[in-house]
Amino acid sequence: MSEKIKFLLFYLNLMKFDFCVVILALAGMMQGIAVTQLMEDKMCLNHLKLDEQFCSNFTSFPDSDGTQAILQATNTFKNWQFLIGSIPSLVMSVFVGYWLGNYPKYFKPFIILAFCGAILQTSLTLVNLFVFTAPWWALLFSGVPSSLSGGIFLVFSAVYTSISWGTPPHLVIVRFSVIELFVKIAMLGSSFLGGHILAQDPWISGQRKNFAGVFIVGLSLHLFGLIYTILMKPAFVYEKNVEKEKASFIQVITDVFRISRAKECALLFLKKRPDSGRLRLILLVTSGAICNAALGSEDGIAYQFAQRVYGLTEEAYTSMLTLVYIPPTIATVIGPSILKFLGLSDSSIAIFGCLSLAAFFAIRGIFLTIRGYIAGYVIGSCGRISSVAIRSLIVSTVDSAESAQIFTLSTALETFIGLGGTFLYTSIFSLTIAHQPGAVFLLVATIILYPLLVSCWIRFGQRKGDKEIDEKANVEVAMHKGDKLDDKAKVEVAMQNEEQKL
Numbered sequence: 001m002s003e004k005i006k007f008l009l010f011y012l013n014l015m016k017f018d019f020c021v022v023i024l025a026l027a028g029m030m031q032g033i034a035v036t037q038l039m040e041d042k043m044c045l046n047h048l049k050l051d052e053q054f055c056s057n058f059t060s061f062p063d064s065d066g067t068q069a070i071l072q073a074t075n076t077f078k079n080w081q082f083l084i085g086s087i088p089s090l091v092m093s094v095f096v097g098y099w100l101g102n103y104p105k106y107f108k109p110f111i112i113l114a115f116c117g118a119i120l121q122t123s124l125t126l127v128n129l130f131v132f133t134a135p136w137w138a139l140l141f142s143g144v145p146s147s148l149s150g151g152i153f154l155v156f157s158a159v160y161t162s163i164s165w166g167t168p169p170h171l172v173i174v175r176f177s178v179i180e181l182f183v184k185i186a187m188l189g190s191s192f193l194g195g196h197i198l199a200q201d202p203w204i205s206g207q208r209k210n211f212a213g214v215f216i217v218g219l220s221l222h223l224f225g226l227i228y229t230i231l232m233k234p235a236f237v238y239e240k241n242v243e244k245e246k247a248s249f250i251q252v253i254t255d256v257f258r259i260s261r262a263k264e265c266a267l268l269f270l271k272k273r274p275d276s277g278r279l280r281l282i283l284l285v286t287s288g289a290i291c292n293a294a295l296g297s298e299d300g301i302a303y304q305f306a307q308r309v310y311g312l313t314e315e316a317y318t319s320m321l322t323l324v325y326i327p328p329t330i331a332t333v334i335g336p337s338i339l340k341f342l343g344l345s346d347s348s349i350a351i352f353g354c355l356s357l358a359a360f361f362a363i364r365g366i367f368l369t370i371r372g373y374i375a376g377y378v379i380g381s382c383g384r385i386s387s388v389a390i391r392s393l394i395v396s397t398v399d400s401a402e403s404a405q406i407f408t409l410s411t412a413l414e415t416f417i418g419l420g421g422t423f424l425y426t427s428i429f430s431l432t433i434a435h436q437p438g439a440v441f442l443l444v445a446t447i448i449l450y451p452l453l454v455s456c457w458i459r460f461g462q463r464k465g466d467k468e469i470d471e472k473a474n475v476e477v478a479m480h481k482g483d484k485l486d487d488k489a490k491v492e493v494a495m496q497n498e499e500q501k502l
Contacts, residue, residue: 013235017159018179020111020229024118024155025186027221030194031122034214035139036074036303037198037314038129041208042136043073052208059307063434071304071433075426077136078300082422084143086415089153096154097409098264099256100161101402102244106252107234110150110158115226117149122219129211153415160391160407162234176388177336184329184384188322193217195318268402268409280458281397285406287350287451288390289414291357294444295384296414297421301429301440309368309437320370324377331381336388346392347459353386354452358445365441386451393458 044055050066058067099106124142128134150157163175194214203213247255269282306312312320339349360380364373398406428440 014175015178016232016235017108017111017162017229018175018182020115020155020225021152021159021179022182022186023221023225023228024114024152025183026189026193027122027218027225028118028152029186029190030197030221031125031214031218032190032299033194033303033314033318034198034211035125035142036077037209038211039077039136039139040070040074042132042134042139043070046133047073047136056208057313059311059313067308068433071308072430073136074304075301075430077140079423079426080137080140081143082297082300082419084140085147085151086419088147089150089415090412092150092154092412095256095261096150096157097161097406098261099252100158102255103247103252104165105245107158107162108229108232110154111229112226113149114146114151114154115222115229117146117151118222119219119226120145120149122215122222126212126215126219129207129215153411157407157411160411174337176391177332177385180384180388181329181333184325184332188325188329191318191321191325195315195322198318199315268406273397277397281394281406283454283457284390284394284397285410285413286417287454288387288394288410289417290447291354291383291387291390291451292414293418293421294357294361294448297418297425298444300422300425305429305437308433310370310373320373324374327378327381328384332384332388335382335385339385345459346389346396347455350386350389350393350455351452351459353382353384353389354448354455356380357383357386358448358452359383361441361445361448365438365445368438386455390451390455 040058041055044050044058044066045052048066048069050058054061054066058064058070061067096110100110121142121144124145125139128139128142131138159179163179197213197217198210200210200213202208202210203216244252269285270278272278273281303314303317306317306320336349339352344352357380360376360383362376363379364376366372367375394406394410424443425440428443429437432439
């Protein structure tokens with residue numbers, strides 16, 4: 001078997017649990033628009049008591065009082081939906097990092113728990129569908145099981161941690177870019193699959209739309225993900241602590257859930273590190289959280305924005321969304337590899353990604369047309385590369401022993417800032433919905449200046465530290481090829497280091 005095939009199999013083996021991100025995200029996001037539509041139908045028919053014909057086509061009357069009331073109620077629903085899904089994750093973040101870092105054998109049970117919560121969530125949503133007379137806010141309770149079980153937050157925390165355990169250093173940025181690719185694939189697939197199923201004739205008679213079809217497919221995907229996770233075995237190797245490996249579940253709970261763990265988490269960020277490492281870590285973590293919150297929190301108004309500004313129905317919206325997701329998906333998978341091949345450092349890639357992300361929002365905020373919407377996605381297609389590069393910079397800043405807690409806390413910070421981002425999106429959009437609906441995108445584009453300036457500081461203000469990191473990566477790449485470097489490899493590494501110094 002050739003070395004390339006062996007390497008490919010090795011890499012695919014590392015990625016086994018990365019596919020859990022695709023499954024969970026695809027199943028969850030494909031239900032997003034259907035849940036929003038169901039909530040709007042309940043609001044229009046049950047609460048506002050408007051006629052069915054208007055409720056089916058209210059986007060055709062963007063300036064009517066009924067439409068404004070429905071969209072503002074949807075904004076409120078999205079705020080509460082995100083709040084319910086985020087608060088337990090924030091509390092959990094204090095302890096999960098320590099749990100994963102000290103008891104890695106619970107990596108797989110954590111992912112299983114997330115799928116079980118998602119199955120309960122979809123089941124409760126189906127109950128809400130069949131009990132259509134229940135108030136719209138009853139849909140919010142469907143999200144409680146997934147929230148309490150960790151949901152996508154727990155899966156991301158576990159997968160990010162496993163990357164630092166089992167991935168060769170020169171492949172770290174590639175693994176993170178693959179995760180971002182998986183997220184894009186999930187977004188692309190969910191918009192197409194969810195919209196296509198929702199547009200079909202109802203699978204169950206007596207339903208206004210095919211909500212049941214969307215939720216049944218989502219439930220099936222969650223069940224498949226649960227079975228897949230149970231059957232898979234972790235491929236990474238971690239340093240075992242014999243005492244902790246033998247600890248019972250009760251002993252683990254007693255050890256993990258201590259107030260002192262919160263202090264330990266804070267000390268991870270506050271302890272002194274060489275070459276302004278403490279400041280660098282804090283700025284990187286907050287920058288990554290802002291980039292992810294800017295993209296993730298937009299979901300709070302994305303559908304309502306398309307309804308208000310472009311007058312799109314759910315079928316037209318999902319069709320357009322499927323098309324505009326293609327450029328970012330392609331850019332996410334090939335962008336980091338091409339930029340690394342061209343010799344760009346991680347900080348330079350982060351600068352490029354932040355500029356693309358700012359353009360993504362600014363263009364759509366200025367040009368309130370479908371052409372402007374498409375142009376924003378095309379020109380800003382490399383926006384997600386910013387968070388990929390920032391995570392890679394975080395890995396190079398901390399020790400591998402700290403990675404579990406660092407990535408769990410950074411994911412929690414993304415959730416916290418995402419919570420604020422959702423309120424920002426919905427609040428500004430509600431205030432400007434009548435006259436300047438694009439103002440919120442312009443504001444977000446301005447906020448992206450923060451991670452852009454941080455990336456510039458690391459690139460130009462910490463050039464020496466970046467060179468040392470790159471030199472270390474070069475040596476580790478060579479070491480990965482064999483425990484003993486031959487003379488040619490030594491010369492190549494030395495030449496690379498000299499070129500970096502020049």
